[in-house]
Amino acid sequence: DQQVKQNSPSLSVQEGRISILNCDYTNSMFDYFLWYKKYPAEGPTFLISISSIKDKNEDGRFTVFLNKSAKHLSLHIVPSQPGDSAVYFCAAPLGRTGNQFYFGTGTSLTVIP
Amino acid sequence: ETGVTQSPTHLIKTRGQQVTLRCSSQSGHNTVSWYQQALGQGPQFIFQYYREEENGRGNFPPRFSGLQFPNYSSELNVNALELDDSALYLCASSSPPGQGASPLHFGNGTRLTVT
Numbered sequence: 001d002q003q004v005k006q007n008s009p010s011l012s013v014q015e016g017r018i019s020i021l022n023c024d025y026t027n028s029m030f031d032y033f034l035w036y037k038k039y040p041a042e043g044p045t046f047l048i049s050i051s052s053i054k055d056k057n058e059d060g061r062f063t064v065f066l067n068k069s070a071k072h073l074s075l076h077i078v079p080s081q082p083g084d085s086a087v088y089f090c091a092a093p094l095g096r097t098g099n100q101f102y103f104g105t106g107t108s109l110t111v112i113p
Numbered sequence: 114e115t116g117v118t119q120s121p122t123h124l125i126k127t128r129g130q131q132v133t134l135r136c137s138s139q140s141g142h143n144t145v146s147w148y149q150q151a152l153g154q155g156p157q158f159i160f161q162y163y164r165e166e167e168n169g170r171g172n173f174p175p176r177f178s179g180l181q182f183p184n185y186s187s188e189l190n191v192n193a194l195e196l197d198d199s200a201l202y203l204c205a206s207s208s209p210p211g212q213g214a215s216p217l218h219f220g221n222g223t224r225l226t227v228t
Contacts, residue, residue: 006155032214043117043203043219044156051214089155097210099144099217100169103155 003027004092006104014112019077021107023090028071030092034101035064035075038087047088048075080111117220119204125226126194134189134223136204144168144210145187146217147179148203156203162187163210191225199227 005024013019023033031052036044050057050064050073057064063076077084087106094100118137126132138145144163148156158171162181176192185206191198201224205217 004155009153034214034216036219041221043205043221044217045219046216049214049216091155093214094158094171095169097161097169098213099207099210099215100146100158100161101156101217103148103157105153105155 002105003102004090004104006090006107008107009105010108010110012110012112013080015082016079019075019080019084019109019111021075021077021088021090021109023073023075023104025071025073025092027092028068032093033064033066033073034091035062036089036091036103037084038089038106044089077109080109082111082113085109085111117204117206117218119202119220119223121223122221123224123226125228128194128196128227130194131190131192132194132225134191134202134204134225136187136189136220138185138187138204138206139218142206142208142218143185144207145181145185146205146207147187147189148205148219149173150201150203150222151197152200159189161210168210194227196227199225201225 034049035047038044090104091101146161147159150156160170165181201222203222205219208215
């Protein structure tokens, strides 16, 4: 049962343009979401989060949008840089502990110089 | 602040064998979680340890077991290895459970291959 879904396995974007990575979820009780970035041979690193009481959170070039009615969130990267090439995972909490998570299957982003 | 370190980085085992993976948590973090990432998949929660006790478990059979030590380091043990256990095993440390949203700090993982 996939509670968090990333339906695009890969995405290619030109340097300087916007990258949009999407994530859908099934459980309307999720109260926050996180995005992680993973380079090859490294563990995932935390990128940005959003609480369900907000519809937008911004950190530099990274903005996450949350549409609760559609059970959809997206990560926007503007402008995209070659160093952003990585696999991006969205995640939602497994329970009430706050630190156990469901992860999506990931989207591999390639930023073309 | 030291990060999460895992050992070994790579491991090859034969079906039916047993394996132990090790993790040292980030300083100041007393909670350790283990995740399995199969090829082409996202990390899947195996279990979490807090105060040396299991605090939550995902959908994994009992042959997956763990330990946490007083210095917060942890081990993941897998018995009777199966070919499908081939994956990247990620350890993550975090703040204690129940303190709200708490991002995980991952190590670089152990790549286990079962032949």
